[in-house]
Amino acid sequence: MISRFAKSLGLIVFAIFLLSTLAMIHPPSRSYMEPWSGQIFGEGGVEKMLHDKVFVQPPIISGVKGGVIMPKLGNATAKASLGRATWKLLHTTTLRYPEHPTQDEREALSSYFHLSSRLYPCGECAAEFQQLLAKYPPQTSSRKAASLWLCAVHNQVNERLHKPEFDCAHLSNEYDCGCGDAPITATDDAADPMDLEDNDSKDDVTGVDMIRGGR
Numbered sequence: 001m002i003s004r005f006a007k008s009l010g011l012i013v014f015a016i017f018l019l020s021t022l023a024m025i026h027p028p029s030r031s032y033m034e035p036w037s038g039q040i041f042g043e044g045g046v047e048k049m050l051h052d053k054v055f056v057q058p059p060i061i062s063g064v065k066g067g068v069i070m071p072k073l074g075n076a077t078a079k080a081s082l083g084r085a086t087w088k089l090l091h092t093t094t095l096r097y098p099e100h101p102t103q104d105e106r107e108a109l110s111s112y113f114h115l116s117s118r119l120y121p122c123g124e125c126a127a128e129f130q131q132l133l134a135k136y137p138p139q140t141s142s143r144k145a146a147s148l149w150l151c152a153v154h155n156q157v158n159e160r161l162h163k164p165e166f167d168c169a170h171l172s173n174e175y176d177c178g179c180g181d182a183p184i185t186a187t188d189d190a191a192d193p194m195d196l197e198d199n200d201s202k203d204d205v206t207g208v209d210m211i212r213g214g215r
């Protein structure tokens with residue numbers, strides 16, 4: 001009889017101890033959720049600052065802006081094939097860039113172009129790219145803005161070299177490089193005016209001389 005009473009007492013004491021411990025861990029919150037709006041209110045009915053924008057200072061990454069790093073390349077054949085591949089890479093990059101980029105993504109694209117202008121393997125070509133970036137800072141607000149900006153930069157080079165211009169206005173319609181959000185599919189090279197690698201017969205229209213560092 002006594003042992004049964006002791007067991008019950010022990011159990012009750014333990015239950016009280018457990019409950020008080022839980023209460024210590026989770027003190028009763030005076031915040032509540034407004035059932036209609038789902039807004040959360042804290043003590044005194046003051047709305048919690050849950051949705052306040054947190055302004056995070058972007059990290060200052062050294063090395064993004066600065067002078068050309070690589071030495072002169074010289075070899076015209078190597079420069080030309082590097083140039084064709086680079087235009088392909090840059091145009092494809094802007095055409096797959098988000099349509100609604102975040103601030104972080106915008107800074108990434110801008111940094112990407114500035115870093116490219118430092119690290120491009122052909123030093124004399126990189127110097128020209130740097131001049132272009134200084135005159136025409138990268139447009140990063142959307143895929144369209146970035147694509148048109150790069151097209152315009154490319155055309156600046158074409159104009160200086162008295163080459164035919166790309167029609168930037170019809171870039172999105174006509175330049176189907178398979179660069180949409182869908183996975184890249186095999187495209188007809190002949191139908192792609194900017195698919196320029198591996199064919200130096202198209203150098204005249206690519207402004208590849210800029211990448212060659214030619215003036």
Ligand SMILES: *[C@@H]1O[C@H](CO)[C@@H](O)[C@H](O)[C@H]1NC(C)=O
Binds near residue numbers: 075076077078
């Ligand atoms: C120039 O580069 C091309 C392609 O990379 C290479 O085949 C050729 O041997 C190089 N010429 C010289 C003189 O180094």
Ligand SMILES: *[C@@H]1O[C@H](CO)[C@@H](O)[C@H](O)[C@H]1NC(C)=O
Binds near residue numbers: 198199200201202
């Ligand atoms: C290069 O392009 C030209 C004109 O578009 C074409 O006639 C030629 O066959 C192409 N050459 C190669 C190797 O693809």
